[in-house]
Amino acid sequence: HRKWSERKVTIFTPMSDQQETGPTMRRLSQLESVVLWNRARQIKRELKQGVKKPYREVIDISWGDPQGGGIKPLSFVRQVLAACHYPQLLNSDKLPEDVRQRAERLLKECAGRSTGSYTATQGIPYIVKGISEFITRRDGGVPSFPNNIYISSGSHAVKTGVLTPVPCYDKVNMSIRELGGVTIPYYLHEDQGWELQIEELNRALESAKGVCNPVALYVMNPGNPTGSLPQRRSSFSWLMRVNDLEFVSYKKVLAEMGPPISETVELASFHSASKGLIGECGLRGGYVELVNVDPAVMEYIYKLFSTDSCASVPGQIALNLMTHPPQPGDPSYSLYNETTLIHNVRRVFEVLNSVPGFSCQPVEGGGFAFPRLHLPLNAIHKAKEAGMQPDEFYCVRLLEESGLLVNPGWNFEQKEGTSHFRMNIMIKEETLEGVLRRLVSFHTKFMKEFS
C-alpha cells in the first residue's frame, strides 16, 4: 500500500445528501434501533387513542424532510412546476411574469412541449447545460462540461474498498456493502469541528491491508449527520479550506491544486434538490458531475444510467430552478429566501452549548445538528442492562417522556464509547423552539436522575 497522497483515487462527494431518505431510513434502522422506532409508532397510536402523556404529539426530527416537517415549498418552484404540467395556466395572469417565462422556456426544451416525454439519458440538454453553468459559477470559473454531468432520480453507488467517514449517514455504507464493496471507516475529529485528518486516512488505508483494495474516498460536504464544512486547517490541503464558512466545493479545491493532481484525481461530485434551500425530496432530482474519469469508465456510466431510461422531468425541472433561482428584480425574488435555516442553526448552537452534558460543533451547512452527549456512568450502565447503546437508551427515554424523536449516533456507526444523536433542523422556527424547550427540560431531568 502506497500512502494516500500518492494513490490515484476516486473521490465521491455528495454536496448535499442525495441518499437521504425518511421512511426508508427509519425502516432499515428498525433492524438496529428496533426499540426506538417501534416505541415511536406505538406512542403515536396511543396518543390517537387518547392516552394521556406530557405532550400532545410526537415531533419527529430523526430524519431530514423539510416539507414533511411543515416547511412550505418555495412558491416559485411550485408555480413553475404547475405551469409546466398544465400549460393552460400560462394564459392566466395569476402567475408572476418570471414564472411564466421560465415555464415557457422549459416546455420549449421538452419533446412535444410536454413534461410527459422521455428525455435524453443524461437529462434534458438545456437543463444539463444550465447545471454545468451553475457549477462553473459556483467554483469561480473552474470549467464544468455538460458531457460529464448526469441527472438521476436516485443514487448510484460504487464497488470494492471505499473509505467512508465515521459518523456517516447509514445508507452510504449500506449501498456500498450491498454492491459487494467493503467500507473502510475513517474517523472525523469531532473536537476539531469534525475535521478530516490525513494521518487518520493513512491509518484507515493501512487497516485495509489484506482486506480489500481501496479505490475510492467518500466525503460529504456539508457532512451528514455532522453538518460540518471541510476546513483548510489540516495539512491535507486539497481536501480542506477555510473560507468564512462559504461553501467551497471539492471540485474547486481540486482545480486549484494544479497539475498533475487536478488532472488525474477522479472526482464524482453529487448534488440534489432534496435538501438545502429548495428541499424537494419527493421530486427525486439529483445530478453527478464526473471529473477526470477514465473514458472507458465514462462509457460504462452512460450504459448504467441508460438502463434507467431517464430521470423524471419534474425532478429535472427542480434542478433547473435550484441552479437558476430568481434574480434581484424578478417578481419571485423576494419570496425565495432562506432565513429559517440560518435562524435555526444559530439557535441550536446557542442552546445546546449552554446546557451541561451537551456539546455541539457548529452547524456549517446541511440541515442537521449532531450534538454530543456526555452521559453519566450510571446512565451508561442502565443502558447496558436494557441491552441498548447509551445514546439509544437516551433517545428512547427522550421519546417516551417528551415525545421527541431523534436519531441515535450509533445508527451512523459513530465511534464506540461516544454518544450522539442527529436532529433535523429544517423545520419551522416555532417548531424548533418547542423542540428545544422539550429537549432541555428532559435533558436536565435525565442528567439529574443518573448523576
Next chain:
Amino acid sequence: HRKWSERKVTIFTPMSDQQETGPTMRRLSQLESVVLWNRARQIKRELKQGVKKPYREVIDISWGDPQGGGIKPLSFVRQVLAACHYPQLLNSDKLPEDVRQRAERLLKECAGRSTGSYTATQGIPYIVKGISEFITRRDGGVPSFPNNIYISSGSHAVKTGVLTPVPCYDKVNMSIRELGGVTIPYYLHEDQGWELQIEELNRALESAKGVCNPVALYVMNPGNPTGSLPQRRSSFSWLMRVNDLEFVSYKKVLAEMGPPISETVELASFHSASKGLIGECGLRGGYVELVNVDPAVMEYIYKLFSTDSCASVPGQIALNLMTHPPQPGDPSYSLYNETTLIHNVRRVFEVLNSVPGFSCQPVEGGGFAFPRLHLPLNAIHKAKEAGMQPDEFYCVRLLEESGLLVNPGWNFEQKEGTSHFRMNIMIKEETLEGVLRRLVSFHTKFMKEFS
C-alpha cells in the same frame, strides 16, 4: 434439465414496456444501427439549413413516446398534478370538482401535505393500496396484496439465465447482460400472431445446457415490438388465453390454474404510466407486483428498492390516476378516452396488409406495429454490399427518400433471414395518415426498383 413445465420458475411480465425509452434507445442502438441514426441527425440538420428534399420534416416513429409525438396529455392527469404541486389552485373554481377532490385526497396522503416530501420505500401507502385494488379488479377478483407491490422510477432487472423472447425490446437483453446474466432466446411464432409455443420454450431450455442456469422467463403482454397479446391457442395453457382481445394478465391466468402451480410459480408483474392511455413517460412511474416470491428474496428486494429512497411523487400520482381514472358521471370523464389509439391500430392493419411485400400481424395492445417486409433478393444483395442488414438498408432508404424514421427489426434481435421494422403508432391521427402515405409510396417504388 427438467422440462419447462416441471421447473420452478420466475416469470417476468411487463404489462406495458416500462423499460422503453426514447433517446436512450436511439443512442444505444447507434452502436448497432450507426448508419441509420447518424443519417437521421444529418438530414434534420440539412433540412434546417434549407436543403431541398421531397419532405419538409423527418417524422420519427422509431420509438414510443406519445407526448413527444404530439399526443396531448390527459387534462385530468395534468390538472391533478398541477393542483398537487401548487395547492393554491384548489381555491379557484377553474378546475373541475373531481380534479380538486382527487388532489385534496392525494395531498392528504403526502407528509406535510406536500409532493416534496419523501414517501415510504414501497410508495405512498394509499397509492400502493389503490394499485392492489386496481389489480384485483383487473383480474376479476384474484387478490393482490399491497405488501407485494413496489413503486419505482426505473426498472429493476435480474440475474443469471433468463429466457427472453425474439423479437424483444433491446434494453431487456442489455439490462440482463449488464448485470452479468445470460439471455436465452426463444422465438415467437410470427405467423400465429407472435404466439409463444411450449415446444420452442423447451428447445430454448435445452440450448442453455452447459451455458447457464435458466431461472426466469421474460414475457411481455402486450409484446414489444410485436404489439401482440398472448392467446390460449397453444397447449401451454397457463401462459395463453383467448378472450376476444381483452387484456388478461398472467397474474390472473396463474391464479386460475390452481394449486400447486398458482402457489409456487414466482411472478414479477410490471406496469407503468409510460405507455397506454396515460402515456406519461417523463414522470417515471411504474410498479412491480411480486407473487409467490420467497420471503428471503422479498427482504432483499426491499433493500434493493430502499437504496433508491423512493419513487418520485409525481410518478406515484400518475399511477394513482392511471389505476383510478374518472368514472361515468364525473366532470372529467368525457375528456378521458382512447379513441386515437384504436383508430390507429385499425388503419395500420388495413393499409399495411393491402400492400404487396408487407404483412402485419394484428396490433392487439401496446403502442407499436411490427410489420414484416418480404424483400426482393436484389435488395438483400444490395444491403450486403452496403454492409447492412436488409431491414436496416430498407430503413435507411425510407429515411433518405421519405423522411420517415422507423426502427429496423434486427435491433430487436429478430430472427436471421427475416426483415421487419417497428413503428410507433401512438401519434396523432393526422400524423399517422401522413406516415402511411409516405410509407406506401416509398415501399411501392422500392419494391419496383429491386424486383
